[in-house]
Every structure is written in structure tokens, then in C-alpha cells.
Amino acid sequence: MKSRTVVLSLVFAALAVGIALLSLSIGTSKVPVGDVVEVLLGGGRRGQRLIVLELRLPRVATGLLVGIAFAVSGALLQTLSRNALASPDVVGVNSGASAGAVAVIVLAGTGGGNISGFAGKVGIPLAAILGGLLATVIVGVLSIQRGQVDGGKVVLIGVGIAAAANSLVAWMLVIGDVNDAGRAAAWLAGSLNARAWSDAVPVLIAVVVLLPVAILFNRDLSAMVLGDDVASSLGVRVARIRLLLLIVATLLAAMATAGAGPIAFVALVAPQVALRLTRMERPPLVTTALLGAVFVVLADLVARNGLGWLHVGPYELPVGVITAAAGAPYLLHLIGRQQRGR
Amino acid sequence: MHPSARRATSLVVLVILLALAFVASLVFGSRWLGPGAVWHAITADNGSDADVIVRSLRAPRSVVAVLIGLCLGVAGALMQGHTRNALAEPGIFGVSSGAAFAVVLGLQVGLVESVASTVWVALVGALIATYGVQRLASRGSGASPVGLALTGAAVAAMLGAFTSAIVLLDNNTLDGYRFWAVGSVSGRGLDVAVQVLPFAVIGLTLAAFNARDLDLLSLGDDVAAGLGLSIRRARLVGLVAIGLLTAAGVAACGPIGFLGLLGGHLARQVFGARNTWLIPAAGVIGAIALLLADLIGRLVGGAGEVQAGVILGVVGAPLFVLVVRRRAVVL
Numbered sequence: 001m002k003s004r005t006v007v008l009s010l011v012f013a014a015l016a017v018g019i020a021l022l023s024l025s026i027g028t029s030k031v032p033v034g035d036v037v038e039v040l041l042g043g044g045r046r047g048q049r050l051i052v053l054e055l056r057l058p059r060v061a062t063g064l065l066v067g068i069a070f071a072v073s074g075a076l077l078q079t080l081s082r083n084a085l086a087s088p089d090v091v092g093v094n095s096g097a098s099a100g101a102v103a104v105i106v107l108a109g110t111g112g113g114n115i116s117g118f119a120g121k122v123g124i125p126l127a128a129i130l131g132g133l134l135a136t137v138i139v140g141v142l143s144i145q146r147g148q149v150d151g152g153k154v155v156l157i158g159v160g161i162a163a164a165a166n167s168l169v170a171w172m173l174v175i176g177d178v179n180d181a182g183r184a185a186a187w188l189a190g191s192l193n194a195r196a197w198s199d200a201v202p203v204l205i206a207v208v209v210l211l212p213v214a215i216l217f218n219r220d221l222s223a224m225v226l227g228d229d230v231a232s233s234l235g236v237r238v239a240r241i242r243l244l245l246l247i248v249a250t251l252l253a254a255m256a257t258a259g260a261g262p263i264a265f266v267a268l269v270a271p272q273v274a275l276r277l278t279r280m281e282r283p284p285l286v287t288t289a290l291l292g293a294v295f296v297v298l299a300d301l302v303a304r305n306g307l308g309w310l311h312v313g314p315y316e317l318p319v320g321v322i323t324a325a326a327g328a329p330y331l332l333h334l335i336g337r338q339q340r341g342r
Numbered sequence: 343m344h345p346s347a348r349r350a351t352s353l354v355v356l357v358i359l360l361a362l363a364f365v366a367s368l369v370f371g372s373r374w375l376g377p378g379a380v381w382h383a384i385t386a387d388n389g390s391d392a393d394v395i396v397r398s399l400r401a402p403r404s405v406v407a408v409l410i411g412l413c414l415g416v417a418g419a420l421m422q423g424h425t426r427n428a429l430a431e432p433g434i435f436g437v438s439s440g441a442a443f444a445v446v447l448g449l450q451v452g453l454v455e456s457v458a459s460t461v462w463v464a465l466v467g468a469l470i471a472t473y474g475v476q477r478l479a480s481r482g483s484g485a486s487p488v489g490l491a492l493t494g495a496a497v498a499a500m501l502g503a504f505t506s507a508i509v510l511l512d513n514n515t516l517d518g519y520r521f522w523a524v525g526s527v528s529g530r531g532l533d534v535a536v537q538v539l540p541f542a543v544i545g546l547t548l549a550a551f552n553a554r555d556l557d558l559l560s561l562g563d564d565v566a567a568g569l570g571l572s573i574r575r576a577r578l579v580g581l582v583a584i585g586l587l588t589a590a591g592v593a594a595c596g597p598i599g600f601l602g603l604l605g606g607h608l609a610r611q612v613f614g615a616r617n618t619w620l621i622p623a624a625g626v627i628g629a630i631a632l633l634l635a636d637l638i639g640r641l642v643g644g645a646g647e648v649q650a651g652v653i654l655g656v657v658g659a660p661l662f663v664l665v666v667r668r669r670a671v672v673l
Binding site: 083084085086090142143145152153155156157159160161163164165166167168170171173174178179181182185186188189264265268269272315317318320321322323324325327328329331332335336338339 | 427429481488491492493495496497500502503504506507509510511513516517520521523524525600603607649651652653654655656659660662663666667
């Protein structure tokens, strides 16, 4: 690893911790950062413990984990397909998950904008995971031909499945009650509002199990960037590793979507920004993961408090609105700098 | 058979299929009208029920479907060529998002009341977004194909964020927007076709001129420049054509960008990578696909029809997957 990459990774890790602490501190009732640290270490007053540990920590933790999961998923997909546009947003995982979740929201909706108890609590994340996995399995089964998986084809087949799922979502939004459609639209934008530990833990398990698997094959990925033939001659079992890493990428995205909805753009932009900042041949996994975490937590801090700071009112925006609105100009800036440099 | 003879035959077959689909679109519906009745309506309209159905309902929407299918299919093929990216389609390029944002803004401030009156607003939004992407992409030394695709995706994401922010804070706007966002030709009269026709005609003409340049560009920028092509101008013409065509398509029928992907890739499988054949074929395939999607939506929906955008996704996508699986994609 180049020293530039190491330094950037350390910077992003520090930023992630710092912004997470800020996010635990800032809100309708402010808890000073010093008190937040005290609470996290097991001290603090009861009221502060409630706000920090029960209300804000699950949300911040979910944000960090979801950021890591989406970013790594995007980095893997972009590397494997050699396509900068590839991300779980376009290859069917997020669309499948969205179709599952919207089906629960709209078809089980009561019309009053809330969902009958059980379906609302368990139904949406579960339906999202099932939808995401179903889409993944369909894409996977269709992509394997004579034991081989072509990275470019996976992406195109994924786009097809995504289009089918997206049109189902659009149709369900049209046939549903407008209040249910509003709820569905909020979920589709990607939101960390009112997350509990039950949302964070599945994503945590996914990250803890799958991220090491991806890092284990880091060297093989570097070889595969040079082309399948080169990689094979270096002793990399290209077909098998590609399939495994595609599964890793889609599982990460499906679990993240179940946790927070399909937060826009994180999976696309984090690898591209990390790639340009580190000047590597492909998105570096660890740097990308940390950048994703920083990105989502920072965006959620703004989404939660932004309209209040502007004195617009006590509304919260979904985090996905901020990730797209803020991430896009930064990516444009980086592309522009590259163009001037050429 | 000689390759170009084979291509010519395939194109003729496609045009015949388009004609058949058009006739089917006039004949089938919630009420079956025989070819005789359709002919009567066209040649000797005397105001009978059948004549009214054909002349004021089925014929206009069929014409719109052909025109818009043509536009979006050609735009998709052009986009895939210019970005050299198999994933390029209007949705990923900022055009649809620009139109969507304009529609939402229009609904919010009361500029438009119904889906049918959104054409102008959507057109303006789409054109501004295209211009923005083009300006951003031609900074400095000009965008590489990857830079171009990413620029489009970034602008699309940003506009999408603004759209959902507005929609989420106002249920009334959401109520109008969701019917636009699903994508349909239902209720589109000839006036819609007339409104977008100038853009479509200019866009298709530019596309025709651009096809040969695109063949040169596909050899690589250095080779193309060596052969005397002005790369900057070729890119610009292509982008203007793409912008006009998608703006027309999305303004008339909502964001059915998948049509561009479908037309482009189906045509690529049959006609190969030569843009002079590929681009017209993609247009014809787009027109057939939209006509058939609308027709199927009318037949399966019964009283309330299913929007063409939904059918395009549910039926068109598996077809797309089937085609993509069979052969390697060469751009």
C-alpha cells in the first residue's frame, strides 16, 4: 500500500470518529462532546445516557455501518465489472430491496400513513432483505454461463432486473393511497430516522463477516484489474473469486438497504472519490469503506439538523437526499480537476 | 449473405414489424375493432363510436408511441456510443432527472395542474439539465467517456435529491408526480406530438449526421483525430442530439429511459457495432417496444390500464436480459 493511501485511511478513520461524536452531541437537546465521551465510557447523567445511548447511538452506528457496506459494495462491483457506473443502485440489489419494502408499505398499508404493528416493525427490513436477495439470486443464476461469470454481463443483467423492479415500484406507488406513497417515497430516499439496534445489528454482522473476506482477496483483485488472462497466469482462480466477491458485494448492499433504505449515491461516489484521492488503479477497499462511513454519518448530521439550522422548521430530510445533493458536486469537482490536469 | 445485405434485410423486417404493431395498436383495446372498422375511421369518418375511438383515442397515442419510441431508442444508441458505456441511458444522463425536477417544481408552484400539461415544463427542465451536463463535461480538455458518464450520473443524482426533497415535504406534489414518474402514453393527444416534434426532428437529423463520426470515435480519440475528425464537434453534436431526443421523449411520456437501453442493446446484437446501421435500428426497435408495451398495458389492465412504463420494465427487462446473456457486449 502506498503511504498516501495509508495517510488518507487514517484521516478518514479519525474523521469518522470525530463526526460520530459530533452527531451524538448535536440535536434538539445538545449534549456537550465531553459528556458524550463520558456517557460512552459508562458515566454521565441519566437523561444524557438516554439521549446518547438509546436515541442517537443506534442511528449513528447504523449510519457508520451502512456507509461502510454501501461503499465496499460499490468498490467491489466497479472493480469486478470495470465500469465506473456500476453500483448496487444500478445492478438490481437496491431495486429488488425497494420493491420488497414498498410492497409491504403500500399493499399492507392502512391508508392512514402507518402500517399495522407487526408488518411495520419486522416487515419492511425483512421484505427488503428478501427482495434484495431474490434479485441477486436471479441476476446470479442468469449470469453464470458454463461455470464462468463475465463481470460486464452481470452488470447489464443487473440493470435489466433493476428496471423490472423499479417499474414495479413505480406501479405500486401509483395504485397505492397517497399517504402510503409518501411513506414509501421517504423510505426510497434512504433514511436513518428512528433507527434502533435491531436495524444496526444485521448490518454489523454483514460487515464483520464480509469485509474481511473482501480484504482477503485484495491482491487477487489487483491482479484481475490487469485483465483475466494476466490474473490467471499469476495463479488467480478468476472465475471462482469473481463469483464470490460479487456475492459479497450484493449481500453487503442488501443488508445495508434493509437497514436504512437505498441511500443514493454512496456506493457510486465513495469508490470514485477514494480512487481519485489515492491515485490508485482501482478503488482501495479500506479507504473506500472509511470514506463511506464518514460520508453517511456527516450527511445524516446535516439531514437531521439542516432545516432547523436554516430555521425552515422542525422537519428532517432523509439522509439520501443529502448524500446525493452533496456528493454529486464533489464528484463533479474531482472530474473537472482531472480534466484540467490531462 | 453479405453483411450489409443482411443488415438491410433485418432493417426492412423491423420496419414491417413496426407497421404491424401500429395496426395492432389501432385494432386491439378494451374493445376489438376489425381492420375494416379502422380503415373506415381513417378514410370515411362519420362520427360513429368506432370512428371516434380510432381517431381521437387510439391513433393519437399510437403516433406518440412511435415518435417517442424512435427518439428514445436513437438517443440510447447514441449515448452508449459516446460514453462507450453499456449502461448509458437517458435516466443515467441527467436528462430525465432534469425533466422530473422541473415537473415537480411546476406542480409545487402551480404552473402545471395535470400530467398532460407538463410537456413544456419537462422539456425546459430536460434541456437545461442536458446543457448543464454538456458544459460540465467539456471543462478543460473535455471529458473522457468515463468522465462523461459519471458527470451525467452525478447531475442526475443531485437533481433526484432535490426532487425527492420537494416530493417528501408536500403530499399534493407527490400525488401528481407519481403519475408522471411511472411513464405512459395514455391520454397523450396529437397536440403532445406536435409540441415535441421540432425537437424530435432536429435531434434525429443531428443523429443521422453524427452516426458516421461516432464510428470514427469508436476507433479511439487519437485515431479519429488523425483521420481528420474534430472530436470536440462530434461530441457536441452527439450530446445536442441526445439532449433534444430525450427531452422530447421524457417530456411527452415521462421517464421511460429503459427504452433507450433496450433499443440500443437489441440493435447492437442484430446489427453489430456499426453506428450507421445501429442507430436507425435502435430507433425502430424503440418504437416497436413502446407501441407493444402500451398495447399490452391496455389489454391486461381491463378498465383501468397498466402504464406502458410498467410493462416496459416487467416484460421488456426480461427480454433485455435474455438478449444480453446470449452474446458478449462489444462497444
